[in-house]
Amino acid sequence: MSAPLVVNTKDGACWTRRTVTEGGIALYALADVCSCPEFVMATLDELAGRGIVGSADVLPMPVDPGPVVRPIALHEAQLDALAASGNRAVNDLVHEDLCACDAWPAKCLSSGGYFQGYWDWGYLETAIPAVLGLWESMRGGDRVTELEAARGTVYRAEHPDSGIILGHYSTIDAAHEHCVTLARREGATGLISWVPEDSDPWSPEELTFFDVEYCDGDDVPTQNCTGYVVTPLEVPSEYDAEADE
Incomplete structure (x- = not known):
């Protein structure tokens, strides 16, 4: 039996088979991760040691992820409370599906040794700000952009490896468009994905193309990390004299 192409572990990570x-x-x-030694x-x-919660022998066809929305910035306590609730x-x-005993959530009477927290999703802390950002966008439309502008947020489009700053924009969509246009002129094809550097809502995002027409030997669609990056910047509305000291 061949090894699965995709494996999900209990900590919320997704792993893809790269070679044999x-x-x-x-x-x-x-x-x-685009490339890995x-x-x-x-x-x-080794992944089984981390706890495998799912796997797949084929990759689903990528779909357009929809509009790119800046995740909402949350305080750590807020994020922890939301993740705990989820x-x-x-x-x-x-x-409820596996046991449904009356002792839950204090304990579980089944032989599975289950407990509250057994099925926690480690990636909720990453997903929640993005989901809330999309929800606010759906509720407010242009209002979200106006609020960001009022807070003094600008977006820098750049290619850090070349030391080139493409421009600064009041909306993330404009910064994205600049990067995508240049990448396509250079021959990039496929579905667009903006990959954040980390889970911080203010983290830079790199433009990556997901090309299903060109796969590696394991039928994994090729990822092209373009080097084009959009970074959110908060512009202060007042002069801070202490910052110069």
Whole structure:
């Protein structure tokens, strides 16, 4: 039986099969990492040690992810509370399906050894700001852009590896458009994805193309990291004399 193409682990990470050793061992790397040396890749057994919660033998056809919306900036306490609420709902739902004993959530009477937190999703902290950002956009439309402008937020489009700053824009859509236009002129094709550097809502995002027409030997669509980056910048509305000291 061949190793799966995609593996999801309990910590919320998604891993894709990148290569197979001469001995037939499949090696995996994080899905959002464009390139990874073999010596730091993980085997399926190592991923099992992290806790595998899902896998797939084929990749779904990528779809347009919809409008790109800046995640909402949340305080750590707010994010923790929202993630805890979401994970509690997930745990209650899964337990109801598997056991539904009356002792839950204090404990579980089944032989599975389940407990509140057993099915926590580690990636909720990343998903929640993005979901709330989209929700606010759906509710307010142009109002979100106006609020960002009022806070003094600008977006810098650039190609850091070349030391080139393309421009500064009052909306993220304009900055994205500038980068995408130049990348397509250079021959980039495929579905567009903006990959954040980390989970911080103010993190820079790199333009990446997901090309399903050109796959590697394991039928994994090619990812082209263009080097074009959009970085949100908060422009102060007042002069801070102490900052010069």
